[in-house]
Amino acid sequence: MTRSSHSLRTRDLGYAQRVCVAKAGKLMMQTGQLTPRARVGLAVSGGVDSLAMLAVMAIRRRIVPFPVELLLLHLNPGFDPHNHRPLVELCAGLGIPAHIETTDFGPRAFSEENKKNSACFYCAWLRRKRLFDLCATYGLTHLAFGHNADDLAATFMLNLFQNGRVDGLSSRESFFSGRLTVIRPLLLIDKPTIVRAAKAWELPVFSNPCPMAGKSMRHEAETWVRSICAGDKHRNVSLQHALGRWQLDRDALPD
Structure with missing residues (x-):
């Protein structure tokens, strides 16, 4: 048993870890993020937020009163084709299956192929499209992202001042006529708490090799x-x- 999998036992959790698990659980219940027999893809980039989400979801899976399946989805953008290796051991320790693939999305975003969009926009678009394809391939009902309260504030400001609209990040939104639901379990948790929890869990956070x-x-x-x-x-x-x-x-869920 790895140190991370051992520290995911509920009785071993420290304060920041308990806050993450409790706040995520409350939000998931308030917004109906999970349903019985949900098959959830966890979009894990290797950053602190998505790895903390993985830990939280591994714990919440044992708490919810109905069966839920988890599948880690990692798309290496191609700048460093080997930095995802710690995920293999982590998923084995947690008992969570994983789909891990190395893509060329990063280099393509900086190539002549991408002449109209920013590199960040194009890379993100390619990754989102591939994640949706994987959800269809594996018959997933949910796709979870690790966005947090700081991301919500930044997105709100970005939409307001750059795009001229009032918009944030939904905690739960439906795609493809309801066949897939995107959820953000950590959306109301601040970044410092997530960082402290990730350190306590000793999660293998990756460095980001992207030039941007x-x-x-x-x-x-x-x-x-x-x-x-x-x-x-x-x-x-x-x-x-x-x-x-x-x-x-x-x-809010409809009455």
Whole structure:
């Protein structure tokens, strides 16, 4: 048994880990993210958020009162074709099957093939399309992403100032006439808590070899949020709580 799989036992969880598991569970229940016999693909990039989501979902799978299947989906963008190796041991320790493949999406995004879009947009579009294809291939009913409360704030700002619309990140949204549901279990959890939980779980977080790491429009939006909240922790908490309530109202289940 690996250290990570051992520390996923509920009685071994520290404070940050318990917060992640509890908040994710509450959001999943409020928004109906899981259903009996759900087959969930976990989109794991190797970053701290998606790995924490993997740990949380491995625990929630044992808590929910109905059977749920999990499948890890990892698409290596092709900048470093070997950095995903720790995922193999991690999934074996957790007892979660995995689909791991190395793609050429990253290099293609920076090639002559992509003349109209930003490299980040094109790479993300290729990855999303492939994830949807894999969901169809494996007969998955749900696709989970590791977006958190900081991502919600950054996306809101990016849509507001760059795209001229009021929009965030849905915690649950339907695709392909209801055949697939995208869920974001960590959407109301702040990044520092996720980082602390991932360290406690000793998750094998990857470095990001993309040339655009830290230079994307999303990173710029994150900088805007940090600037707005600089020097005032309460301001950041208020922003995240307000956007979280607003997003939950939009995602509310019909009566």
